[in-house]
Amino acid sequence: MSLVSPSLLSADFAHLASDIEMINRSEADMLHLDIMDGVFVPNISFGFPVIESFKDICTKPLDVHLMIVEPDKFIENFAKIGATYINVHYEACTHLHRTIQKIKATGAKAAVTLNPHTPVCLLEDIVSDVDMVLLMSVNPGYGGQKFIENTLSKTRQLRELIERKNASALIEIDGGVNLETGRKLVECGADILVAGNFVFKSQDPIETIKSLKSL
Numbered sequence: 001m002s003l004v005s006p007s008l009l010s011a012d013f014a015h016l017a018s019d020i021e022m023i024n025r026s027e028a029d030m031l032h033l034d035i036m037d038g039v040f041v042p043n044i045s046f047g048f049p050v051i052e053s054f055k056d057i058c059t060k061p062l063d064v065h066l067m068i069v070e071p072d073k074f075i076e077n078f079a080k081i082g083a084t085y086i087n088v089h090y091e092a093c094t095h096l097h098r099t100i101q102k103i104k105a106t107g108a109k110a111a112v113t114l115n116p117h118t119p120v121c122l123l124e125d126i127v128s129d130v131d132m133v134l135l136m137s138v139n140p141g142y143g144g145q146k147f148i149e150n151t152l153s154k155t156r157q158l159r160e161l162i163e164r165k166n167a168s169a170l171i172e173i174d175g176g177v178n179l180e181t182g183r184k185l186v187e188c189g190a191d192i193l194v195a196g197n198f199v200f201k202s203q204d205p206i207e208t209i210k211s212l213k214s215l
Helices: 013-025 048-054 071-080 096-105 150-164 179-188 205-213
Strands: 003-006 031-036 062-067 083-089 109-114 132-136 170-174 192-195
Touching: 003 031, 003 205, 013 048, 013 205, 062 071, 071 083, 071 096, 083 096, 083 132, 096 109, 132 150, 150 170, 150 179, 179 192, 179 205, 192 205
Parallel strands: 003 192, 031 062, 062 083, 083 109, 109 132, 132 170, 170 192
Antiparallel strands: none
């Protein structure tokens, strides 16, 4: 059984409260928040005012994914706002170990993300220090993209690395996740599936989340 983290980026922002309440009623394990700055990725999403508007009605842990340059500047802010996971990109951190330490110092769980072109082997010296690794299975910035098949191989490689290092990091996958790709990912060793359009654009999002959890 997989964990499921629906991506708020695909929600209806005109009816955000009702979508949050739907997530509360569902079997979702956490809520994935894509924070984009228009610099690290070619899109802008939402920031602190939007999160402040719903954080008190959301009963799920917040899975914050920082697709931004200089993430260190905002780690304490996201911790104060209630993030359970704070996830930074390998490609955005010059001193990744220091950034991970800074996240943990706030009491949040530390996670690191790899873009599709970034090899798993670069995590050799950090995987034992993080609580989660997110593999992007699309190029970050936009929802609704096609799943990159090479992610299956990367997931297997990451699972092998985690086991070899006797680490405890969870493996999360984001991009193009549906029942077909989700099943393959879980078979390859994924723990958490992030799903945006597949959940929020479905006829019955609560049932869709339940189906993903059963994989």
